[in-house]
Amino acid sequence: MKWEGNRESENVEDARDSGGGIRLxxxxxGLGSVAIALVAGWVFGVNPLTLLGLMSEGGSAPxxxxxxxxxxxxxxxxxxxxxxxxxxxxxxxxxxxxQAGRTYREPKLRLFRGSEPTACGTGQAAMGPFxxxxxxxxxxxxRFYEVLKxxxxxxxxxxxxxxxxxxxxxxxxxLMGITERVDRLRARASxxxxxxxxVRLELQAxxxxxLWAHDAQAARQILEQGDVEEALNAASQIGDDxxxxxxxxxxxxxxxxxxxxxxxxxxxxxxxxxGSVAQCNTFDARQP
Numbered sequence: 001m002k003w004e005g006n007r008e009s010e011n012v013e014d015a016r017d018s019g020g021g022i023r024l025x026x027x028x029x030g031l032g033s034v035a036i037a038l039v040a041g042w043v044f045g046v047n048p049l050t051l052l053g054l055m056s057e058g059g060s061a062p063x064x065x066x067x068x069x070x071x072x073x074x075x076x077x078x079x080x081x082x083x084x085x086x087x088x089x090x091x092x093x094x095x096x097x098x099q100a101g102r103t104y105r106e107p108k109l110r111l112f113r114g115s116e117p118t119a120c121g122t123g124q125a126a127m128g129p130f131x132x133x134x135x136x137x138x139x140x141x142x143r144f145y146e147v148l149k150x151x152x153x154x155x156x157x158x159x160x161x162x163x164x165x166x167x168x169x170x171x172x173x174x175l176m177g178i179t180e181r182v183d184r185l186r187a188r189a190s191x192x193x194x195x196x197x198x199v200r201l202e203l204q205a206x207x208x209x210x211l212w213a214h215d216a217q218a219a220r221q222i223l224e225q226g227d228v229e230e231a232l233n234a235a236s237q238i239g240d241d242x243x244x245x246x247x248x249x250x251x252x253x254x255x256x257x258x259x260x261x262x263x264x265x266x267x268x269x270x271x272x273x274x275g276s277v278a279q280c281n282t283f284d285a286r287q288p
Contacts (some may be wrong), residue, residue, distance in 0.1 A: 001158045002222050008083035009090060011106050013137075014075050018067030068115055079111060085161045086138075086178040088222070089168040092215040096277060097175075108137040109164070116239045117260065129163055130168035133179050138167040156230030160224070162209055162268070163234070169208030173182040173201065201280040202258040205268040207280035208233060210271025218275070228272070237262040263288055 059132040072079030086109050097104035110116065116123045119134030125141035130138065140163075150165070173179045182201050186194040213231065217223050258264070267288075271280055282288050 001224060002186050002220075003081060003084045003087075003088075003157070003161075004119035006084045006220070006222075007087045007091075008080060009087035009106075009109070010091070011108045012072060012079065012083045013069035013108055013110040014072040014079065015067055015069040015116060016111050018112075025076070030263060033049050047102075056068050066110075072111065076146070081157065081160070082109060082140070082142070082164055085164045086168070087164055088216050088220070089212050091174060091219070092212045093168070094241060095215070095234075096211075105170060105175060107131070108135075110137050111138050111142060112139060113141055113143070129167050129279075131167040131174075133170070133174045136174065138164065138171070138173060140164070140167075148234065148237075152237045153233045153236075154230070154234035156226070156234075158227035159230040159234035162213075162231040163171065165212040166205050167211035168212070169205030173204065178204070199259045199263070202286075203263055204280050204282040205287050206264050207267040207271035207282065208258070210268040210279075211272075211277065211280060214272050231268060232265050236261040238259055259288065 004110065004239070041057035042095075043106060074080075074128070090106050093107075094104045112123065114125055116139060118132045118137065118139060120130075123130060123132075123139045128144050128147075129140040131137065132135070144163075145160050170179070172277065176200070184198050186197050189197065209231075213228075259267075267280070267282065
């Protein structure tokens with residue numbers, strides 16, 4: 001991926017030296033509960049924040065106190081990389097929103113290490129990168145990229161960029177009102193129906209990540225040989241079926257919350273090939 005020398009975002013917060021924390025709203029979350037949530041999330045494909053009951057979109061966001069965060073060091077190569085990727089998503093989505101007669105509100109990207117209080121609950125490094133709609137921030141412990149490479153079999157800088165673009169896709173869903181509508185539907189749905197809605201939400205974020213790659217390539221020619229294959233491999237490796245098979249040896253489709261490997265690849269490719277928000281409507285598709 002061609003990224004060196006490109007614009008870096010001003011919206012990156014570096015909280016890696018702040019010490020983190022697990023207090024929230026005056027209370028605290030037991031480490032045992034966190035561990036249970038992480039194990040269940042890994043085996044059954046469930047978002048650990050959902051298991052902890054801390055998603056904030058259905059009501060007012062909890063009051064959290066985050067430690068002050070500065071800019072990443074200029075010599076931190078990985079931090080510079082995610083800053084460039086975030087800046088690139090800003091350029092793409094600003095243009096997309098302008099075409100629709102709207103204004104794009106940029107998210108923050110917060111680097112943390114270990115654990116971090118958020119408006120959606122306590123983020124843990126083991127959860128992987130995530131987006132919190134309550135404070136409109138993407139959170140990532142950069143050590144996840146080593147896990148992506150060595151444990152999940154998805155190396156490459158474009159695979160790493162895909163992860164950021166997917167989480168920014170969730171921010172776009174928040175701005176479009178999609179997240180709120182899905183949350184209302186999930187609140188009235190059975191567990192199986194709620195999982196199915198989550199799958200469509202995640203697959204749309206994959207399609208939005210592909211749309212970013214389409215527009216970024218058209219504007220700035222960022223792709224190098226093998227980049228698309230890296231992203232498709234990453235999408236495949238983090239499909240619910242792949243994760244469940246790797247962790248427990250069996251697959252439970254009704255527990256999927258992010259989509260199968262094939263689904264994630266299909267929707268990323270659709271965004272990449274079309275560059276169209278309308279083509280990313282996973283909710284009207286008969287089969288996601």
